[in-house]
Amino acid sequence: MHGVVMVWFFLVPSIPAVLGNFLIPLMIGARDVAFPRLNLLSWYLFMIGGIMAVAAIVAGGVDTGWTFYTPYSTTYANSAVVPMVAGIFIAGFSSILTGINFIVTVHTMRTRGMTWFRMPLFVWAMYATSLVMVLATPVLAITLSLVAVERLWGVGIFDPALGGDPILFQHLFWFYSHPAVYIMILPSMGVISELVTCFSRNQIFGYKFIAFSSLAIAALGFLVWGHHMFVSGQSIYASLVFSMLSFMVAIPSGVKVFNWIVTLRNGTISYKTPMLYALGFVGLFTVGGLTGLFLASLAVDIHVHDTYFVVAHFHYIMVGSAVMAYLGGIHYWWPKMTGRTYPEKWGVFSAVLLFLGFNLTFFPQFVLGYMGMVRRVAEYPPEFQVLNVLSSAGASILGVAYLIPLIYLTHSLLMPRTAGPNPWNAKGLEWTTASPPPEHNFDEPPTVTEPPYNYEQEAVAVALSAGPPEEGPDHGRTGQENA
Amino acid sequence: MTTIDALEPLKADYLTTRWSIRSWLLSVDHKRIAMLYLISITGYFFIGGSNSSHPRPILSPATSTTGCSRCTAW
Numbered sequence: 001m002h003g004v005v006m007v008w009f010f011l012v013p014s015i016p017a018v019l020g021n022f023l024i025p026l027m028i029g030a031r032d033v034a035f036p037r038l039n040l041l042s043w044y045l046f047m048i049g050g051i052m053a054v055a056a057i058v059a060g061g062v063d064t065g066w067t068f069y070t071p072y073s074t075t076y077a078n079s080a081v082v083p084m085v086a087g088i089f090i091a092g093f094s095s096i097l098t099g100i101n102f103i104v105t106v107h108t109m110r111t112r113g114m115t116w117f118r119m120p121l122f123v124w125a126m127y128a129t130s131l132v133m134v135l136a137t138p139v140l141a142i143t144l145s146l147v148a149v150e151r152l153w154g155v156g157i158f159d160p161a162l163g164g165d166p167i168l169f170q171h172l173f174w175f176y177s178h179p180a181v182y183i184m185i186l187p188s189m190g191v192i193s194e195l196v197t198c199f200s201r202n203q204i205f206g207y208k209f210i211a212f213s214s215l216a217i218a219a220l221g222f223l224v225w226g227h228h229m230f231v232s233g234q235s236i237y238a239s240l241v242f243s244m245l246s247f248m249v250a251i252p253s254g255v256k257v258f259n260w261i262v263t264l265r266n267g268t269i270s271y272k273t274p275m276l277y278a279l280g281f282v283g284l285f286t287v288g289g290l291t292g293l294f295l296a297s298l299a300v301d302i303h304v305h306d307t308y309f310v311v312a313h314f315h316y317i318m319v320g321s322a323v324m325a326y327l328g329g330i331h332y333w334w335p336k337m338t339g340r341t342y343p344e345k346w347g348v349f350s351a352v353l354l355f356l357g358f359n360l361t362f363f364p365q366f367v368l369g370y371m372g373m374v375r376r377v378a379e380y381p382p383e384f385q386v387l388n389v390l391s392s393a394g395a396s397i398l399g400v401a402y403l404i405p406l407i408y409l410t411h412s413l414l415m416p417r418t419a420g421p422n423p424w425n426a427k428g429l430e431w432t433t434a435s436p437p438p439e440h441n442f443d444e445p446p447t448v449t450e451p452p453y454n455y456e457q458e459a460v461a462v463a464l465s466a467g468p469p470e471e472g473p474d475h476g477r478t479g480q481e482n483a
Numbered sequence: 484m485t486t487i488d489a490l491e492p493l494k495a496d497y498l499t500t501r502w503s504i505r506s507w508l509l510s511v512d513h514k515r516i517a518m519l520y521l522i523s524i525t526g527y528f529f530i531g532g533s534n535s536s537h538p539r540p541i542l543s544p545a546t547s548t549t550g551c552s553r554c555t556a557w
Contacts, residue, residue, distance in 0.1 A: 018521045033513045338498070
């Protein structure tokens with residue numbers, strides 16, 4: 001249930017539905033998304049699906065894990081599988097409609113002068129994500145429907161006794177769910193591209209490479225689903241191809257990481273709260289991505305398959321990367337979204353605490369998994385106790401680090417609107433309008449005349465004068481240190 | 484809207500143009516829809532987070548359908 005809720009009701013909609021909805025029209029100079037009513041419908045579908053999922057949890061939940069593997073989910077599980085898959089099915093339409101909306105918005109609503117290569121990289125990332133949402137989510141919808149059909153009416157699709165094939169489910173499920181990993185991580189990469197650029201006061205290095213690497217990840221994401229099935233009995237030749245394609249995903253991901261690092265290297269870094277989240281992302285994503293290569297290697301995967309090594313790996317991607325980027329993005333655009341600023345000291349404190357708590361929680365799990373502790377089993381041998389206790393201790397720190405921003409961000413809503421239109425002195429159309437923006441976004445449609453992230457001249461000026469740092473929404477430090 | 488403009492010292496923004504619950508739940512403004520998502524997603528995040536502390540005991544070796552702990556990892 002943890003997996004179901006986190007994947008479909010938090011990670012998939014988090015950055016696209018919150019930051020994407022808020023920012024895409026602002027970033028491309030539009031008045032709204034292309035289909036505003038469809039956008040509202042998406043939220044209602046999301047809520048209906050979510051309420052069904054919560055109802056299924058209240059009714060006892062599911063014991064299948066978020067993957068609903070057959071034949072357990074179709075034949076043996078004695079839990080609320082049908083209500084749960086129905087909830088996910090409905091929420092899936094929210095995802096599809098949001099994706100369609102964003103694709104059409106990016107194609108048709110860009111303002112004068114906003115060419116494709118002047119779009120912020122966040123918009124590029126969201127565009128790639130939307131393509132994956134539209135192309136992959138229908139496969140999940142039909143797969144989960146087939147599970148429900150087999151459970152309810154005994155139609156033989158996955159049960160061998162009825163002439164079905166349980167492995168077919170894994171193929172169908174991962175054909176969606178691996179691309180879904182990129183639905184969760186691509187938007188975060190877009191956020192990080194924005195944060196790294198703004199807080200190093202530097203033009204992004206290799207704009208086109210980052211833009212196209214988003215599309216490359218989206219495309220490759222459809223070709224690697226078999227790496228979840230190395231021990232399912234699939235052909236060794238299929239496994240070899242899937243292994244090679246999985247390694248290839250590391251190329252566009254590496255392009256992004258190296259480009260961020262070069263951007264930082266040439267920049268004037270200020271360690272504001274969003275930047276701390278962004279730097280945390282770069283480190284944790286690198287760990288998560290590199291351990292993904294371990295898992296893509298056939299021989300290593302057979303050893304660590306279904307162990308805590310896998311659990312640690314995907315939490316480094318899903319929590320250490322996706323959630324970090326979501327929080328970084330929320331902190332960065334909070335002044336724009338609400339007109340309020342938050343206490344910078346608390347922001348820095350919780351960002352650091354989150355990083356420490358996260359690593360304490362999940363790093364021991366790499367060790368545990370490598371030593372052979374299996375997933376999805378509550379008991380473990382006594383020699384694993386110490387590392388498990390460390391991990392639990394980290395989880396409580398992590399929990400506190402999530403609650404602190406919830407408290408101070410909510411509290412900031414009681415404060416006056418003092419942020420101003422551009423508290424970070426950032427580039428991009430969203431910073432040219434008021435904070436919070438008027439209902440129609442821009443008083444008159446903006447015209448774009450300069451390349452994206454045109455920080456260079458200003459960086460030179462700051463470096464030369466070393467004058468007072470720009471006004472930020474912080475009440476504490478305003479570090480302007482050279483990288 | 485004009486009356487609110489007259490009352491407010493600040494220029495009306497997307498948060499303050501209308502106050503009713505209906506104007507939020509039936510809004511077609513992408514910024515308000517984003518805020519609706521923000522609130523609901525935060526709720527799900529904490530629901531999902533609290534679920535993380537409840538491992539599913541059903542798949543422990545003793546109760547598995549196959550009796551083999553390595554095979555229970557669905």
